[in-house]
Amino acid sequence: DAGVIQSPRHEVTEMGQEVTLRCKPISGHDYLFWYRQTMMRGLELLIYFNNNVPIDDSGMPEDRFSAKMPNASFSTLKIQPSEPRDSAVYFCASSGFNTGELFFGEGSRLTVL
Amino acid sequence: GENVEQHPSTLSVQEGDSAVIKCTYSDSASNYFPWYKQELGKGPQLIIDIRSNVGEKKDQRIAVTLNKTAKHFSLHITETQPEDSAVYFCAAHTPGGGNKLTFGTGTQLKVEL
Numbered sequence: 001d002a003g004v005i006q007s008p009r010h011e012v013t014e015m016g017q018e019v020t021l022r023c024k025p026i027s028g029h030d031y032l033f034w035y036r037q038t039m040m041r042g043l044e045l046l047i048y049f050n051n052n053v054p055i056d057d058s059g060m061p062e063d064r065f066s067a068k069m070p071n072a073s074f075s076t077l078k079i080q081p082s083e084p085r086d087s088a089v090y091f092c093a094s095s096g097f098n099t100g101e102l103f104f105g106e107g108s109r110l111t112v113l
Numbered sequence: 114g115e116n117v118e119q120h121p122s123t124l125s126v127q128e129g130d131s132a133v134i135k136c137t138y139s140d141s142a143s144n145y146f147p148w149y150k151q152e153l154g155k156g157p158q159l160i161i162d163i164r165s166n167v168g169e170k171k172d173q174r175i176a177v178t179l180n181k182t183a184k185h186f187s188l189h190i191t192e193t194q195p196e197d198s199a200v201y202f203c204a205a206h207t208p209g210g211g212n213k214l215t216f217g218t219g220t221q222l223k224v225e226l
Contacts, residue, residue, distance in 0.1 A: 042216060042217070045215075048213060100162060101159045101162070106155055107156055
């Protein structure tokens, strides 16, 4: 299996622009998670899906952030408009039902100038 | 919600020595405690986990201990090697939260030659 695939690996954009991060989970996994990692706050859970349905989005910082999972093999995290404080590494992870183990992608490093 | 604290934030050891990282959690209902290793430029990867019905688990040079009464758990790495250098995260899972994990703030381990 190719593992969790994220794109882009790196994105540099200017404040106010729209950013879309993409994730392809491991086939057969029921859960998909979006995490944000910064030096100051560590790994923060933004939102997670179960069977394509958003279950908990309490970690989404503001209305500028939105996430979708239109099917079992694809999810997006969108930031519109982006701000410099959104600069971070965004990780997507997936897991099977009740297995516990999260499989992380390699992350998308976002820099907002 | 669950809160996980992790210490130390940085740890430097000589090759061959042991390393210990400690975590505490707040929710007594938490029942699953994984440890993840994150190498530079990559996503976190599970290295060992323990469930609340077990006090200790070992896998070659790494071991994890759990004290449910005190609500703390620890990672022990023996005979450290340079390739053990990485950031280590503890996490806790609370029932009813799907596969949602709360992560500690991470420990940067450096193994010096």
